[in-house]
Amino acid sequence: MTDRSAPGGRAASAPLVGRDSEPTIFELSRPGRASWQLPTTGIPETPLEDLVPDNHRRDAAVDMAEVSERDLVGHFTRLSHRQYSVDLGAYPLGSCTMKYNPKVCDAVAALPGLDSVHPGAPAALTQGWLATLVELEEALCELSGMAAATLQPAAGAAGELTGLLLMRAFDAARGEQRRRVIIPDSAHGTNPASVTLGGYEVTTVKSDERGCVDIDSLRDALDDDVAGMMLTNPNTLGLFEEDIVEIAASVHGVGGLMYYDGANLNAILGVVRPGDMGFDIVHLNLHKTFATPHGGGGPGAGPVAVAPHLTEFLPGPRPVRLDDPDGPSFGWQTPARSIGRVHGWHGNALVLARALAYIEVHGGDGLLRVAERAVLNANWIRTRLHGTFDVPFDRPCMHEVVFSAAALHRRTGASAHDVAKGLIEEGFHPPTVAFPLIVDDALMVEPTETESYETLVALADALERVAARAEGGQLSGSPRTTPVRRVDEARAARTLIPTFDARR
Amino acid sequence: MTDRSAPGGRAASAPLVGRDSEPTIFELSRPGRASWQLPTTGIPETPLEDLVPDNHRRDAAVDMAEVSERDLVGHFTRLSHRQYSVDLGAYPLGSCTMKYNPKVCDAVAALPGLDSVHPGAPAALTQGWLATLVELEEALCELSGMAAATLQPAAGAAGELTGLLLMRAFDAARGEQRRRVIIPDSAHGTNPASVTLGGYEVTTVKSDERGCVDIDSLRDALDDDVAGMMLTNPNTLGLFEEDIVEIAASVHGVGGLMYYDGANLNAILGVVRPGDMGFDIVHLNLHKTFATPHGGGGPGAGPVAVAPHLTEFLPGPRPVRLDDPDGPSFGWQTPARSIGRVHGWHGNALVLARALAYIEVHGGDGLLRVAERAVLNANWIRTRLHGTFDVPFDRPCMHEVVFSAAALHRRTGASAHDVAKGLIEEGFHPPTVAFPLIVDDALMVEPTETESYETLVALADALERVAARAEGGQLSGSPRTTPVRRVDEARAARTLIPTFDARR
């Protein structure tokens, strides 16, 4: 097949009528063409030369693509047809919680009274936004069992780092300078990376044969140089750390703080709260649990909630309720010993507004149902596919389940990666592969609560067919039905072409 | 290949990952599932039995599909991936004017102050809408060279019938009862159908060897029983009726009225006006010329503009400017001898608002450019493909050009229809086939002004490749790359299955 990347208004590059590539917008470009239109302003047309001093002015305009509005629309619409999404089908990526996001949340975020508000406007003119933030904070505190929260962090990893800086501040305030933070070997990669950026050293503790923190290893690792421990619960294997009370007590016992990575909160909404488990700091991934669509990579939001002894360190300024009966109801306040800002403004506000809408529409009762259905779905998949793939830690899981294709791999040469590509041909987005790292050939399935029983059955059937094809040695050519076939990732890294201009 | 129409949340039915069918929503349905949510109202929950008398109440609820919002979204999003559209690529359907429609017009139609207005609200509370309608009417009159217009007709055909009833009313007012309306043999099918519904008989006049109305045949057909003549100009061959002045004079000579089918107005915007050519009644297809997206079959709008001697017959009530300096600026008025209403309310108002926005953004200057570019594009295609297909009436065309695949058909067995299917494989929507009826194996190409030169080149290249494949006898299996392959139309008519319930 040739790689025709011809310009012109064909829809050929949309999968609807074939598999031809879509040219880049730069290839569709033609000098002199344009689509912008700007308002009539009546402002004198002073030449640029009189506005920008010579030594600062660039010689020539920045070379952008030049296309008509029609070609712009064709291009990006065709690109959209080359992109899988939750709205097209199931997306059982473990750890990612790719649930369906109610469209009402989009409608809220698109309200002109929310999306056209300048973040620097005075509090008196942004009371609606402040109310939104404060109400969300209160709901998140109730859900996590914490006392107060900052909504500034723009994603989970930003929340982690914020949490670690809160640890530092707490340490410093008690005149200490602890150096280590403990994380389990199953932890998500952002955890260790954040620890480093927080100025701590990582101490990794092993998982035991049940897939949970090995209490003995943990005890060995603990001493008064430990600032705290980061943990998700359920952990990244989808298993609930049953010894959580003991773990928390041990860490607290050496004066450390417990940090909860909330990426897996979906499993325990309304069932159990991190605060009640003994955590001191909790970040929440609103883009996982609270239904902000992931945008192909973001934006998200990673608020951090903390126990009472840490509230004075929270980033500021924070939106707060005011008492003054004559003045506005909400204002900004910076906590006494705040670690400072962690975001240019107030956080990913529109994401926060979506999360509040999501919480309101579900309510306390609905959020519990979310957790129940998520866990039900995951366990059904686990039990159903039990014989098809190995389940390294084989017991009831929470909202996700980790299979291993290691045995299959040894037997047939087909890795978890191959299984994933095979599943694409079956019409499903694959599960997460190669994570968590402690499972060989991991296939991590998180169906989420919004997928129906029929979808689970279809997904399980598909995975069984894929496994059967693997036994028949038929997976290596997959996928065959997609706009491109298996992509050469090594080549991309070897011969780096990060822009159109780097193309030879 | 099997016809797996399995339920479940696979995207398999989206072309992105394969060619499996999408199940109907009824197959995705499962009793007890639902996605509706309705507002809290606080109204007492009186049982239905107390609200609807027994003899009127149905026994069981109407069986609709029962799906979750997630499955609803999956289903219709996947369906959308099985649908070609202007936004995906060129759509050179002759007579249909499938130009790109600026998104700003959608934004106008979505303004809450327009789309949430009840049509029965008093004039004082709908001044903005009345202004919209009046300003549009004035612009359409200027463009068509007419005195006044009704905006009620919901599509071109409705406009035609309205125009014919205006003829009747005009006849009746002068105490006549003419019986015949003349149309050329190249006319669009709606013309004769409308004539019948208007209570007239169709008299067809032949086209001459230049593709235009044969003046002699016309003269033969004319007498004082002729109420009028319907004509498009440019005609459905894309050719300008050069003798239009003479034609109009002849028809007027016997006391007939000239009716202009405005479906082809795109070609002459700002160049020449139907009124100046001698037409008395003009309908305009706003969904062709004035950029309302066609919606997969509609809605459109077919306003009818008339010369001064016909304004008193226009449908009513009509939006009008008022003179009263103290009262509102706009009101409703029914013309003295109105033929009556032709629409349940005021016409397809949101389509009308889009058309006004389109006219405003282009302006008089821009509309002329529209016509120029549309005609330039069509002539370029004509000249370029001149050797590939026959051009039955081979001279400069206006906004569209009719080729004939008849010779190709005879030589290779590949019909215009086959050429169309071959072009789909090339990534383009095919031209109109089998219309106009007077050309054998017609292929009617209307590129429109919004397609770029590159697109024209790509389209012409593709048509040449298809013709070459026809010579090689390779077209009969086309298209191969689409969600379904060639569809059995005869079977559909033979074994009628018009609903899911009619499936066996």
Place this chain on the structure above:
Amino acid sequence: MPDYLPHTEEDIDEMLGFLGLASLDELFDAVPSALRIAGGLGLPTGIPEPDVLARARSRAEGNGARADRLVCFAGAGAYDHEVPPVVKALAGRSEFVTAYTPYQPEVAQGGLQAVFEFQTMVSRLFGLPIANASLYDGASAVVEAVNLGVGATGRSGVLVSAGVHPHWRAVLATFAAGTGHRLVEVPLEDGQTRWDAVADEADIGAVVVAYPNYLGCLEDLAAVRSLCDGREALMAVVADPVASAVLRSPGDWGADVAVGEGQAFGTALSFGGPYLGLFACSQAHVRRLPGRLVGETLDADGRLAYVTTLRAREQDIRREKATSNVCTNQTLMAVTAAVQLGWLGTSGLAEVATRCARATRYCKEAMSGLAGVEPLTGTTPTFREFALRLPVPARTAVERLAEDGFLAGIALDQLVGEDGDGSADAEAARRGLLVAVTERRTAHEIDRFVAALDKAVR
């Protein structure tokens, strides 16, 4: 400033060169120069998009009656129903919006299947096996029903209940001037059609009745069926599709044709259009069906596929002998309705209808208690709309209530005719107010509305 035309100067030069032309003007050489517009169109020059939007916004501001400003109690065929964001998102997808009529089924399966599903839903709702892909609106659907009835029976007399929406009757009358149908209006009494008033009419091809009728009243369809049986006329029911969710279906009552206005299913009030003409009929009349019809078939590989079918009825083939002249229809609204009905599902559709009935009952009862205000249709059961006789002209009441934040309903005289005719009936109509209450109205809104009406009619 750029417009939407992609042609660069070089493109134009190159293309003209290829054509052997010296200027764009020469493209129009076929147009007699005497006819050419001299000096350009008398229209302003183009203005940029943001300016166009600003103008549209300022016009929109001029619409006091926006449903986001005035609480809407107006109906008469156009209702303020709930349309959720998800329906707008799906029906607004550009593949549905910017496609043409599906002439090439291989690349139009999405739209075709959506319409096939729509047809199924309408068929189930109306209890008839055939439903088409849409007509312009309720009014045009009635016209087509009558045309079908007259065509099928060869008899041009048509009994039309005065309970059919006055505008739709007006449209029927307009088009009857062309078709020559003889329309006989059958009067109402207490909101129900007095068929006995036309007992002597002969040569009747069709009988048209609305259910519920435009005053919200339920009609006796069994009586209509026997009337039709007696005359071998077709029974055409103009059904409110929301009411059909809880009422016996037209098919169940024996209707040959059922038509209606589908705006209630996902389409905004939109100042009256684009709306959605619903049309269903019995198997016997499928070959007279107006408009488009999608059918199921197979592709060359034996795969399920959809396609427009029975095209031989249509004007592009049948020309002057076509069953109808409808070409462009309202497909996008049909797709919207399919999405909305998919969202509602079995339970939601029944729920909306039930809530409308409840809210209407709640409002009607509260209003009947007001001094000087009385129901116009006696004790005849109504569904989601009812008419009141006020002590003041209804237009005055509507005006006053707008100041309190309500679109109070539709003044009957406005609906019946622009000016009225000065008769006693006209006077009655002047004091008649048609009030509709949908599932969106809260008890609080209704209570306030009732109080405001009480004040306004004193």
Place this chain on the structure above:
Amino acid sequence: MPDYLPHTEEDIDEMLGFLGLASLDELFDAVPSALRIAGGLGLPTGIPEPDVLARARSRAEGNGARADRLVCFAGAGAYDHEVPPVVKALAGRSEFVTAYTPYQPEVAQGGLQAVFEFQTMVSRLFGLPIANASLYDGASAVVEAVNLGVGATGRSGVLVSAGVHPHWRAVLATFAAGTGHRLVEVPLEDGQTRWDAVADEADIGAVVVAYPNYLGCLEDLAAVRSLCDGREALMAVVADPVASAVLRSPGDWGADVAVGEGQAFGTALSFGGPYLGLFACSQAHVRRLPGRLVGETLDADGRLAYVTTLRAREQDIRREKATSNVCTNQTLMAVTAAVQLGWLGTSGLAEVATRCARATRYCKEAMSGLAGVEPLTGTTPTFREFALRLPVPARTAVERLAEDGFLAGIALDQLVGEDGDGSADAEAARRGLLVAVTERRTAHEIDRFVAALDKAVR
């Protein structure tokens, strides 16, 4: 009332049966019962969608500062630029909105290619060969630039111009607590950085300067380049990407890293987020690049394809040794920016920048004529934003002008710190007003704004 969960009672029973469980509760047997929430969450029960929308609308009403109500002259890194309907329509397509990070490139070519195009556009704009797929916002991009600089040089001292946005400097300071970077703030004089004030600072890994800086002023980047040369420090330019359309690019001035806030390209004001962190660097630093990077490659058939690349830098592989902890980024805003820049094209981008400069000049000149009002930064050239010293506290002016329909700008003391510190500088800051003027502002708006300011400061 339905929610978003598709499980019917029967589904649940069947699934539980398959699992051998008697109740949903048993799914949570692993959770120690003492920890389980008793009596449900302390949150209200769920309310239906329309009620949620109504609540959000009423909150939205509480935001007086909506740009559709107050004419916006506020900037400070967040600008009221034109975003056309076409950009919203395209960037809002659900395939872009509801996809995850492109872990499976075969079904993510659409998003990957859009980001590849975005990277190319940022690279061209900043004049540097490498650009990543986005960071959270301008502030986080500065943090990452400093981390890269310190990492590359092994020197922890960082000179940070006081012209960098105060919030961003605050964020830098917050994170420096973890990384241990030694931040040295370099003061401004008349809106330009006084590098001589830190001539003695040693062990400098990076120098950070804003161009234009947050007061709108153009800085001398040649001086920064030679400063960096002298110390072998990395030169990091915080560039306003709209200004970059007409100013010499950071790369052209010799920057090693350029970062910026991309909100101006198609993203609404959004009360501050989600925005778009732009990041570009020279080839030398590609392996220290934070965040995601899309590269071109081939598929198994030799067809062009896109994929995220150099993943070995990222935390999921590198863990505690990763160059950055960023995982989720702001891809949707990057796609939006690609669409917006595609819409603007070469000429439109230059046009927007030029119009901003013109409108700013127009406004600045008119304001300088007002009694008691003077420019804060002397005669230093500014681009699309400028600071004034008012005779009254700026917060007061902002308050008063809101009543006239203007969001007058940002009071400098609000930007610099919540409370000020009572010093003379703080007093100056209290009277400082930062005014931004975009291409959306008309002469008429500006004239009225100037008149209103005149009145407000008397």
